Amino acid sequence: MKAVGFKKSLPVEDENSFINFETEKPVPGENDLLVKIEAVSVNPVDFKVRKSAAKDKELESPKIIGWDAAGVVEGIGEKVKNFKKGDEVFYAGVITRPGCNAEYQLIDERSAGHKPQNLSWEEAAAMPLTSLTAWESIFERLQISENSGLGKTILVIGGAGGVGSIGIQLLKKLTQLKVIATASREETEKWSREKGADVVVNHKELLKNMKKAGFAEVDYILNFSNTDIHWDAMAELIKPQGHICSIVETREPVDLNKLKNKSAAFHWELMFTRPTLQTDDMFKQHEILERLSSLLEEGKLESTLNKTFQGLEASTFREVHRLQESGESIGKNVIRY
């Protein structure tokens, strides 16, 4: 099968930062689906892995990355219960197995969902990783119940990114929380409002801008942007007994004591925790994707697809990674094979 990968961690400007190559079509394990991929999307984890996985020495065979895809089931393992050949699926998968930057990929059925029927391949491929991240952040880490939250507020730092774009929608459609999103440019502010944010504030000088907007304190904070930069502001803005959830690792050790007088809590969300550590409840991601599929089909949620690129080609991946690394990306960038 055709695939795109790399043998060395190189800057995206380097022609060898991605290469085209041929490799064996994989054979499904007992819980696996073999998926012929139609479209994929790119996430920050992709370029983090590209930059670190082959930093010290060249790999013997190219590494295939990418964990967000939509496609058709072409084969199934003997224990698969929820899917059959011909099913259209979407999924993020697990970082410890080969990714979706290839014609075919194996995916554990507990990590896959049925593709929303009304969405194009591109629209569907934009959703899994960010939706799972946002869903787990809101409903599992922060333990917000559906339809609850009346009179309470949540701050979403990074409203126009991939996770923010679906996070805002989930909050607005499935809870009663007031949603304050952050953005720092005119177009990201507009995008955040379109996704449903009640209020948008600039995250440069977050504390000052929050106070100006009339929000000295919030009940919850979701940080989809930068944990270090916003640490002090988050500590000041969170209400006593409030909850903060972040998806972005810190560069420096943090002063945890800043949350102590408030008896506040800090939660990590990493979408790969369940499939990587094979937790007892890893099937939960299948359930979340099935629910998301229904919500997308009912029109309660909309795809966060922004830009579409063409072709399973090294040059296409270089182009999309360049865009993502600029930090200027809005919503999701998808590649149609």
Next chain:
Amino acid sequence: MKAVGFKKSLPVEDENSFINFETEKPVPGENDLLVKIEAVSVNPVDFKVRKSAAKDKELESPKIIGWDAAGVVEGIGEKVKNFKKGDEVFYAGVITRPGCNAEYQLIDERSAGHKPQNLSWEEAAAMPLTSLTAWESIFERLQISENSGLGKTILVIGGAGGVGSIGIQLLKKLTQLKVIATASREETEKWSREKGADVVVNHKELLKNMKKAGFAEVDYILNFSNTDIHWDAMAELIKPQGHICSIVETREPVDLNKLKNKSAAFHWELMFTRPTLQTDDMFKQHEILERLSSLLEEGKLESTLNKTFQGLEASTFREVHRLQESGESIGKNVIRY
């Protein structure tokens, strides 16, 4: 009225680290009870405040500390609803108001409970601060539901201290969790077992000892001892998606990333959060104390009183602070006035 306090932060060996003095009997505000104190207990917060509150310059009038008491209501504010003159009460109170190292003290009724009728003044005075801390840690921060937890495990670091001694009891009597407590001396190990711990491990080389005891991972961790020292071990021992709660501030910034791959959460518990920040739910501490009172009266919980000292005298407080500061204290030390 008679009181004990200090004008300067001094080592406990110094005769002026506590002084006897006379001051005005206070007058209740609208939500206050005026309590004639019968017995008090000493907590780590006491010597932390003694050591820091008058470090740089001598205070004009002596500071009264101590936040754990039992006594009789002698007067009430005009809005008080839940108590009347003559009621026997127990409470911890709030660090921003004068403490209980005095004949009389004011306490907001939302922070007080009725003293368990079957307990002596000493036994009752041992309970409020540590019980509120343990209760909030278990049922509010970690959000463990009563009667739940079958098949799950919790590690209590510091099983024989004041908070650990009641925390173990609450866990064993009100949940179905398996309780692993830590202790480092023969007598603290024995004490932890008497309080109900299913397993006791030595917290020197915690990780190694936990593995030896057959617990490579736990669902919850309560740290009532030292957050810095046990950080790495906690990160390794906590299950994916698990929850850690600590009551002890860190000395250094911490590497929060160690919890990220597991999507784990860290919660602070500070009993003073509600009364200090006057949260909407500060009456919850009244409710917790009433519940604790019933549980103590029913014999489901027992007082963690260990040693009793006599008299509202500076010399008594010096003696008890010396014992507490040694780190060798077990359960609670109480002073009977």
